[in-house]
Amino acid sequence: MPRHPIRGALLAGSACALTFSTPLLAQETAGTQPAPSTYVLDQIVLRAGKPKVASEVPQSVSVVDGQQLADIEPVHIGEVLATVPGVAGVGSGSFFGQGFNIRGFGSSGAAASESGIVQLIDGEEKYFESYRQGALFVEPDFLRQVEVLRGPGSSTLYGSGALGGVIAMETIEAGDLIAEGQSFGGKAKLGYASNPDTALGSVALGWRPAEDFEALAAFAWRKLGDTKDAEGNTSIRSNSRTPNLLLKARKTFGDHHVAFSYQHLEAKGENQDFNQLEGAQVGLFPGFSGWGVGDITTRDQTARLIWGWNPDDNRYVDVTATLSYTNTMKDVRQGDDPDEPIMPSLLGRRDYRLWKFKLANVADLSGAGHDHALTTGFELLKQDRSSSVPSASHPEGFTRAWGVYALSEVTWDRLTVNSGLRYERQRTEPKDTVGFAAEERSFEAVEPQVAAIYRLDGQWSVFGSVAFVNRMPTVDELYDGSMATAPNPNLKDEKGKNLEAGISYRGNGLFAEGDEAVMKLTLFRNHITDMIARSGAGPSAHFTNIDRAYLRGGELEASYTLDAWEFGAAVSVVEGEDQDGTVLDTLPNDRVTLQAIWQAGDAWRLGLRSTLARGRDKSDGEHRAGYGVHDVFATWAPQSGAAAGIEVHMGIDNIADRDYTPASWLSGPAPGRNFKLSVSRSF
Numbered sequence: 001m002p003r004h005p006i007r008g009a010l011l012a013g014s015a016c017a018l019t020f021s022t023p024l025l026a027q028e029t030a031g032t033q034p035a036p037s038t039y040v041l042d043q044i045v046l047r048a049g050k051p052k053v054a055s056e057v058p059q060s061v062s063v064v065d066g067q068q069l070a071d072i073e074p075v076h077i078g079e080v081l082a083t084v085p086g087v088a089g090v091g092s093g094s095f096f097g098q099g100f101n102i103r104g105f106g107s108s109g110a111a112a113s114e115s116g117i118v119q120l121i122d123g124e125e126k127y128f129e130s131y132r133q134g135a136l137f138v139e140p141d142f143l144r145q146v147e148v149l150r151g152p153g154s155s156t157l158y159g160s161g162a163l164g165g166v167i168a169m170e171t172i173e174a175g176d177l178i179a180e181g182q183s184f185g186g187k188a189k190l191g192y193a194s195n196p197d198t199a200l201g202s203v204a205l206g207w208r209p210a211e212d213f214e215a216l217a218a219f220a221w222r223k224l225g226d227t228k229d230a231e232g233n234t235s236i237r238s239n240s241r242t243p244n245l246l247l248k249a250r251k252t253f254g255d256h257h258v259a260f261s262y263q264h265l266e267a268k269g270e271n272q273d274f275n276q277l278e279g280a281q282v283g284l285f286p287g288f289s290g291w292g293v294g295d296i297t298t299r300d301q302t303a304r305l306i307w308g309w310n311p312d313d314n315r316y317v318d319v320t321a322t323l324s325y326t327n328t329m330k331d332v333r334q335g336d337d338p339d340e341p342i343m344p345s346l347l348g349r350r351d352y353r354l355w356k357f358k359l360a361n362v363a364d365l366s367g368a369g370h371d372h373a374l375t376t377g378f379e380l381l382k383q384d385r386s387s388s389v390p391s392a393s394h395p396e397g398f399t400r401a402w403g404v405y406a407l408s409e410v411t412w413d414r415l416t417v418n419s420g421l422r423y424e425r426q427r428t429e430p431k432d433t434v435g436f437a438a439e440e441r442s443f444e445a446v447e448p449q450v451a452a453i454y455r456l457d458g459q460w461s462v463f464g465s466v467a468f469v470n471r472m473p474t475v476d477e478l479y480d481g482s483m484a485t486a487p488n489p490n491l492k493d494e495k496g497k498n499l500e501a502g503i504s505y506r507g508n509g510l511f512a513e514g515d516e517a518v519m520k521l522t523l524f525r526n527h528i529t530d531m532i533a534r535s536g537a538g539p540s541a542h543f544t545n546i547d548r549a550y551l552r553g554g555e556l557e558a559s560y561t562l563d564a565w566e567f568g569a570a571v572s573v574v575e576g577e578d579q580d581g582t583v584l585d586t587l588p589n590d591r592v593t594l595q596a597i598w599q600a601g602d603a604w605r606l607g608l609r610s611t612l613a614r615g616r617d618k619s620d621g622e623h624r625a626g627y628g629v630h631d632v633f634a635t636w637a638p639q640s641g642a643a644a645g646i647e648v649h650m651g652i653d654n655i656a657d658r659d660y661t662p663a664s665w666l667s668g669p670a671p672g673r674n675f676k677l678s679v680s681r682s683f
Helices: 005-017 066-072 077-081 152-158 475-479
Strands: 061-064 087-089 100-102 117-121 143-150 165-171 184-194 197-210 213-228 234-253 256-269 293-309 319-334 348-364 371-387 397-412 415-430 441-455 460-471 494-508 516-535 542-562 565-578 591-600 604-613 627-636 646-653 674-682
Touching: 061 066, 066 077, 066 143, 066 627, 077 087, 077 143, 100 117, 100 165, 117 152, 152 165, 152 397, 152 415, 152 441, 152 460, 152 494, 234 293, 371 475, 397 475, 415 475
Parallel strands: 117 165
Antiparallel strands: 061 143, 087 100, 143 165, 184 197, 184 674, 197 213, 213 234, 234 256, 256 293, 293 319, 319 348, 348 371, 371 397, 397 415, 415 441, 441 460, 460 494, 494 516, 516 542, 542 565, 565 591, 591 604, 604 627, 627 646, 646 674
């Protein structure tokens, strides 16, 4: 395979980071939150087993916390994940065109391209596929933290087939809004962005009348307009008014608690581009008048009811039962412009309804000389993919599945070993509207994994893992007839073997008193058998299996703080080929992200972020050139006086107005320069 210059940057960066040295944090005990830490750079990871700081997780993981979200001030979830190494966008700069690639999984832009990535909002899985219309719809103003766990190490807990990894988004809690000693609090916000053209208004309220009850209500309203490229040309028209609602409540009864949450996004688009990944594309081929514009409704709902029991006198019981319902829907109708019609087969309503029941228990099995947490669980689900307009390229069907799993986390002094096993059965059933001959299909997945991390001394740790993963085909892949081609009746499930190894560091007092540093380097190799891919083009396209595929690469994250300064660097490199040595078409750019932030007094926070990407050759002969994109941002948040509680954020993305197209996008270009401004007030 060709050598990559950025690999040298990764190794050089790791060599630089390997000069750091100082003492280790106090270890957390099984079943408890991590001990308080002075290491502000080492964020707590919630979804890699029991909560722990990132440097003690034996897999490649990134956390975008509340402060980082405020620095980014995202218009859509893609702007958040663009800062994470190993993660690349698939879609566009549109709020409705978001899809993702992790380590080369999820960038086909075709049906089911996201199925190798588990996407969670407050622990509930989100999945949607509709031709050229994005995969994930999230109100970023409701987010408090986003975790990305790269690779299949999280399949045990979150579902079979997470070859790429897990994107876990957590929404705000009542406690985030209520000041200490108060029973009520809130935040109101107004925001503007120029590209995509966006106006935002939001208010969030938290209430805690007693220690055993709290509730939250939040409302956000977005007006979305056009996305423009660096030449000032409109690339995507979103033309939507998008109200969003978030409700949460939690009540404790002694050792028991119950909780409820509900999220609702309702976007009403008028003369909105049908193709939210690429825009109109008039003249894409001879005689093509474009994908058209329509009055498009996007609705996304997530509801869940939780019961938990954690008796103080029984360390073997910490059980949680969750009943959830999610639905993502697109309703496409013709717009007002007769010169831009949408093809009749693409009109109508398409839903992904998912009902799920989960039961999990975390038992503390610690004994003399070791800490041991054992998580066991059971899941049962039913997914209904429906369409009001029968379409060979958008088949209807049911997916039913159940699974059991166990994850053991044992720590002896300096060594922690995590071992997991998941078993899952899935049955898919086509509906009568599937025009081609199609049969019910059944699959099963057995997924063992083991990971270990060893603390060499007070600063350095080494870790490694082996995980075996099966990704079972989706309704899209099994029954998609692609207009003229019958579905592949012999489609097999993907089987992946992932190896990872790495080293992490955390410490302080390196170059000056009070400085802090954290570094984590992960190298991986993923061998996939029967990789599911789209073969052919146009009406003859269909899903097939690639005998073997190989992906390998690495990620490096490093952070350093000294007094009022924060510095960060992230590097991601990935290579991939099939059994014939043909380079896979799903590879993102190799990328370096650098960031510097200055806390200029109590009120001002100033930052610069640069992303440098290496070019990629595509399978059709196109070369996607490398690029450098630079963003600046500033926050004014006085801590005292009459203006205390006010926060003003200003930012410019792509400050040089660079014209570029990421390698993982179907086409481009990416958005040009974007000005951002928001004002919020906490009360």
